[in-house]
Amino acid sequence: MSGFERSETDEFARGARALVIYPELPGRASVGPEARLAESEGLALAIGLNVIRKKHYRVRSPRAVTLLGGGQVEEIAEMGRDLEADLLIVDASLTAIQQRNLEERTGLKTIDRTGLILEIFGERAATAEGRLQVELAHLDYQAGRLVRSWTHLERQRGGFGFLGGPGETQIEADRRMIRDRMARLRRELEEVKRTRSLHRARRKRAPWPVIALVGYTNAGKSTLFNRLTRATVLAEDMLFATLDPTMRQITLPGVEKAILSDTVGFVSDLPMQLIAAFRATLEEVISADIIVHVRDISHPESDAQREDVLHILRDLGVLDDEQAGNQPRMVEIWNKLDLLDDDRRTELSGMAARDDNILMISAETGEGIDAFKAHLTALIAKGNDLRTVKLRTDNGAALAWLHGRGVVSRQYVDGDIVSVDVSLSRQLWGQFEKQFENQIERANA
Known part of the structure; x- marks a missing residue:
């Protein structure tokens, strides 16, 4: 990081022995303590720490000096000595004073949730x-x-x-x-930011639809990205396996070219510093034509994770409160079907069938991917004008233009005339007619 390569965990090598503490504060619990501790452990493992004990504390009255109560701090200090721990991870936001006091009273180097996530990033x-x-x-x-x-x-x-x-x-x-x-x-x-804006402007001029994958970390976005693009983006069972955004060209039924963007996974209580710093990157989501919210539907806290993602999207200005539950350009993907038992799969299938904007897939096995692609094609075509264009069969430039920018539903040849049923936005129809006005045999709306 150009001057700050290492920071909070500076003196600890990979494998340092860590205690993970989750203080459940009044009115703060969005997920259960076991799920939160499991996520905290995943964050620690993501940077190679050795979690030797996890413990949940209910904090009825947070203390300004240590956050936790005096007896709880003493218990943590004793646990650290008994287990020969090196590091205390507190899954909450600590003030500088709280962090210093916990270090003094437990004898353990202490980092909070924000510091841990920053280390991973x-x-x-x-x-x-x-x-x-x-x-x-x-x-x-x-x-x-x-x-x-x-x-x-x-x-x-x-x-x-x-x-x-x-x-x-x-x-x-x-x-x-x-x-x-x-x-x-x-x-x-x-x-x-300026460079990204120029790139986005160029994409708009050569108007290929942009599809952005968003979701909770480890929901399977990169696995889905790789299946759709045949790329080899890092896709591991690990929190924040993807950090830097990746964009690739994909082909959909009737759409010769679209741009797919894989983004950093979200997490509950994502530090505001990171949301602010990554705003330039996440503007790819803001400017996308379609947002695909990938959910790990096998996770016990999948509903809470969904709310965390929508909350961050609101903070970024992608959603407003009225649209949060029914965003017109957003599709929800219930991923990891392969991890469900038959009863749960049947239950969820019934729920998904009642919402046109929810699809069930397994990015790992490929189940449901074809239906997902067809749904993306339908979303791209939504609001477009469907017309039949007749061209000479030797007019390759006009045909390539239509296939490259529109959704072609049918194409048939009669002698030296080819008829193409194609869906385009009104803006693109205007561009096509201006560029190929003298080559169109006939166009019916």
Whole structure:
């Protein structure tokens, strides 16, 4: 990350022994404690930590100094000593004071949920843009936590230039260095944003539909992406297996070309720093023609995960509250059918059959993929005008234009005339008629 390659877990190698604690706070529980602890363990495993114990605490009255109660903190400290733990992961947001006090009272290096997710993103970012976004998010997170409990800046200070006069305190120097670095990162990301805008504008001029996959992390988006594109995007049973966005060309029935985008998986309580930093990347979702919400329907907390995804999409401005349950350009995919027993499959099939915008698939086995593709074709064609165009059979340019931009439902030849039933938007019909006006034998609306 260009100056901040390692951070909170700096002194811990992969395999460090970690305790995972989930404090259930009043009014905060969206999923059950067991599911939340399992997800927290998955986050820790994603960066190679060794989870030796998980424990759920009910916190009736959060404490400003430690979040948890005094007896709970003592129990964690004793557990850490008995199990020879290196690290305490608190699956909640901690203030800088709470983090420092927990470290002092438990004797364990402590990170919260935001810090853990930032660590994963820092390790996974594969592109220059991804690294910029992660570094900006991490600096934003650390800017409010300068209580001299972190030392990696001191080791890397030489790379950031002059720190100030002799009267400047160390914390002030660190804060100023962070502000300056964040300002530079924001300027670089603005360039990225402008470049992305130009790419999107070019795609709109050569108007191929853009389909964006979104969903909770580990829902199977990358497996589906690979099946549709025959690509080899990393698709593992691991949280945040995909971080940097990937775009590929796909072919659908009657649609010669569409663009499919795989995006970072969402997670409950996704740090706001990351939502803000990745806004440029997630603008691919905002500008998409169709949003495919991929759900792991075999997961016991699938409904809660769905709400988390919709909440983040609202934060990004993709959905508004009125549209959240019935977004016109959104389709919901219930994935991982292969993991369901027969009774559950029958129950869910009945539920899905009552909603035209829900389809059931297994990206792993391919079940339901053909019906899903046909549904995408229908969504692309929705609102288009269906017309019959008659052209000479040797007019390859006009035929290629129609096949490349429209949904062709039928094509038949009579002598030297080919008739094509094709669906296009009104804007594209205008472009076609302007470009091939003298070559159309006859067009009926």
